[in-house]
Amino acid sequence: xxxxxxxxxxxxxxxxxxxxxxxxxxxxxxxxxxxxxxxxxxxxxxxxxxxxxxxxxxxxxxxxxxxxxxxxxxxxxxxxxxxxxxxxxxxxxxxxxxxxxxxxxxxxxxxxxxxxxxxxxxxxxxxxxxxxxxxxxxxxxxxxxxxxxxxxxxxxxxxxxxxxxxxxxxxxxxxxxxxxxxxxxxxxxxxxxxxxxxxxxxxxxxxxxxxxxxxxxxxxxxxxxxxxxxxxxxxxxxxxxxxxxxxxxxxxxxxxxxxxxxxxxxxxxxxxxxxxxxxxxxxxxxxxxxxxxxxxxxxxxxxxxxxxxxxxxxxxxxxxxxxxxxxxxxxxxxxxxxxxxxxxxxxxxxxxxxxxxxxxxxxxxxxxxxxxxxxxxxxxxxxxxxxxxxxxxxxxxxxxxxxxxxxxxxxxxxxxxxxxxxxxxxxxxxxxxxxxxxxxxxxxxxxxxxxxxxxxxxxxxxxxxxxxxxxxxxxxxxxxxxxxxxxxxxxxxxxxxxxxxxxxxxxxxxxxxxxxxxxxxxxxxxxxxxxxxxxxxxxxxxxxxxxxxxxxxxxxxxxxxxxxxxxxxxxxxxxxxxxxxxxxxxxxxxxxxxxxxxxxxxxxxxxxxxxxxxxxxxxxxxxxxxxxxxxxxxx
Ligand code: WTA
Numbered sequence: 220x221x222x223x224x225x226x227x228x229x230x231x232x233x234x235x236x237x238x239x240x241x242x243x244x245x246x247x248x249x250x251x252x253x254x255x256x257x258x259x260x261x262x263x264x265x266x267x268x269x270x271x272x273x274x275x276x277x278x279x280x281x282x283x284x285x286x287x288x289x290x291x292x293x294x295x296x297x298x299x300x301x302x303x304x305x306x307x308x309x310x311x312x313x314x315x316x317x318x319x320x321x322x323x324x325x326x327x328x329x330x331x332x333x334x335x336x337x338x339x340x341x342x343x344x345x346x347x348x349x350x351x352x353x354x355x356x357x358x359x360x361x362x363x364x365x366x367x368x369x370x371x372x373x374x375x376x377x378x379x380x381x382x383x384x385x386x387x388x389x390x391x392x393x394x395x396x397x398x399x400x401x402x403x404x405x406x407x408x409x410x411x412x413x414x415x416x417x418x419x420x421x422x423x424x425x426x427x428x429x430x431x432x433x434x435x436x437x438x439x440x441x442x443x444x445x446x447x448x449x450x451x452x453x454x455x456x457x458x459x460x461x462x463x464x465x466x467x468x469x470x471x472x473x474x475x476x477x478x479x480x481x482x483x484x485x486x487x488x489x490x491x492x493x494x495x496x497x498x499x500x501x502x503x504x505x506x507x508x509x510x511x512x513x514x515x516x517x518x519x520x521x522x523x524x525x526x527x528x529x530x531x532x533x534x535x536x537x538x539x540x541x542x543x544x545x546x547x548x549x550x551x552x553x554x555x556x557x558x559x560x561x562x563x564x565x566x567x568x569x570x571x572x573x574x575x576x577x578x579x580x581x582x583x584x585x586x587x588x589x590x591x592x593x594x595x596x597x598x599x600x601x602x603x604x605x606x607x608x609x610x611x612x613x614x615x616x617x618x619x620x621x622x623x624x625x626x627x628x629x630x631x632x633x634x635x636x637x638x639x640x641x642x643x644x645x646x647x648x649x650x651x652x653x654x655x656x657x658x659x660x661x662x663x664x665x666x667x668x669x670x671x672x673x674x675x676x677x678x679x680x681x682x683x684x685x686x687x688x689x690x691x692x693x694x695x696x697x698x699x700x701x702x703x704x705x706x707x708x709x710x711x712x713x714x715x716x717x718x719x720x721x722x723x724x725x726x727x728x729x730x731x732x733x734x735x736x737x738x739x740x741x742x743x744x745x746x747x748x749x750x751x752x753x754x755x756x757x758x759x760x761x762x763x764x765x766x767x768x769x770x771x772x773x774x775x776x777x778x779x780x781x782x783x784x785x786x787x788x789x790x791x792x793x794x795x796x797x798x799x800x801x802x803x804x805x806x807x808x809x810x811x812x813x814x815x816x817x818x819x820x821x822x823x824x825x826x827x828x829x830x831x832x833x834x835x836x837x838x839x840x841x842x843x844x845x846x847x848x849x850x851x852x853x854x
């Protein structure tokens with residue numbers, strides 16, 4: 220029996236038990252059978268969660284792009300690797316074969332080398348969803364440079380913070396991007412960001428929208444002429460197993476974003492394995508993940524996972540609502556898509572629209588549906604199952620995080636019986652644990668607690684760039700000897716997991732993780748604001764929306780409150796990005812604080828969610844009057 224491809228539920232249990240009994244042997248078998256290595260490992264796993272130190276396949280040498288590209292050339296050279304669907308439905312789709320992708324990656328790798336980029340250098344990629352984005356990631360990996368992709372919806376301030384945190388030497392961007400009927404001036408955002416970024420020596424610019432932009436002499440260059448002149452072959456840099464492959468930033472509950480560092484061999488093995496099993500991918504299936512490559516979902520399941528398996532991966536530039544709400548389904552029909560992987564927020568948004576948008580397309584090619592990014596509510600699950608999957612395509616509700624690199628808990632389609640809103644069972648090699656408030660593991664079923672993982676898996680992040688101590692305290696100190704996810708979960712009577720949501724100060728809005736602290740910092744920078752507190756409240760499309768309680772310095776001074784609300788949101792948009800804007804802003808005279816001065820967000824969450832009957836224990840409040848006033852003025 221191959222460990223690599225699970226086909227029945229019995230096989231799943233058998234493999235799972237084996238993977239827990241002998242994790243090293245399990246992952247060694249997977250690694251041996253399915254990849255190209257320049258040198259074999261000396262040691263499968265070395266770990267110590269107290270430091271924390273995690274190393275997989277030490278001693279091995281490889282290049283992940285040889286596994287994504289070179290080894291497919293002989294057998295799949297003419298197969299489509301990337302199927303690019305542009306924003307504008309009238310612009311033709313592009314089928315980029317494995318051979319073409321190989322050559323484009325090698326050319327870009329040669330361009331990067333010629334610009335002085337070497338192994339270990341950080342390259343920031345700030346691009347829309349166009350083929351050059353995938354090519355840029357792979358070109359970095361080809362030469363051993365560490366890519367740091369920043370989602371192209373982030374503001375210039377957010378971009379410069381990320382560039383500076385990892386001292387990037389280069390930025391790859393485009394003149395602009397298309398989203399629906401808008402075009403966005405990406406290069407202008409980069410120019411603004413780079414005023415604060417001393418380490419950036421060069422900027423390569425992809426021509427996407429053909430706008431006239433400022434090109435900084437000696438720093439900026441159009442990339443196309445350089446690519447045209449470059450050689451289509453580039454020897455891959457030989458990487459050590461634990462050499463960093465990429466950095467990807469995620470929001471923390473406090474402080475600046477965390478640059479999660481993923482390394483080469485373990486990430487490759489785990490992502491290839493999970494892609495194969497969780498999607499039951501078989502040639503010639505056409506796989507579409509609608510995420511942006513700026514997030515971990517895109518890294519792992521648009522770029523690396525599909526290419527490691529020789530799959531065809533769809534890259535969509537646009538948005539689900541343009542030119543109308545049928546766009547997703549039109550694309551599914553047009554390209555006979557077999558696998559469709561999206562986020563609950565997109566499903567909820569589309570479920571609000573006329574059913575005819577879905578029903579007018581032929582979706583019979585679909586075999587597997589996926590969900591990721593936040594808990595999927597029952598209603599959205601059923602809409603997805605009934606109207607998209609026509610009750611014949613299993614839904615894989617995949618739970619994971621930027622930090623975990625790949626999917627940890629998910630049904631396996633056609634193998635694991637699904638249950639609405641449940642991510643169901645851990646993948647082989649994954650050992651979840653539910654913990655109580657006293658730090659004890661809760662055994663047995665029909666229980667709930669904080670979700671931890673007890674044993675390392677190959678694709679876990681190894682550190683936070685430049686701040687290992689923060690990595691330790693954030694993930695390994697809440698529960699000794701365990702990785703703490705920040706999520707709560709329950710385990711039902713048969714052992715299925717349901718993720719109930721964050722238990723920390725991270726709020727997931729439309730599938731995007733937002734930390735409360737950076738938003739509050741942005742608000743507090745407004746000259747009229749004294750202090751603020753942000754909480755999430757239920758929203759029927761976004762899952763959660765943001766509610767801000769804002770205390771002003773001098774209430775009498777402010778005449779136009781609506782204008783102030785606009786200014787506050789503009790400030791957030793400038794500092795972080797439009798995704799972090801507040802839906803509601805309530806001006807308050809005081810915030811509920813404990814005697815030790817800590818804001819009691821628990822109470823604010825209840826007020827924002829209109830659950831004011833039962834506020835819980837308020838005995839530690841310094842001034843209970845404040846709460847009554849806030850309830851009275853609730854928006
Ligand atoms: C949440 C996205 C419930 C969770 C891959 C996690 C989910 C955070 C699910 C990570 C799911 C992700 N069900 N909640 N299927 N998938 N989450 O880093 O709170 O952007 O901790 O990674 O999203 O978000 P991130």
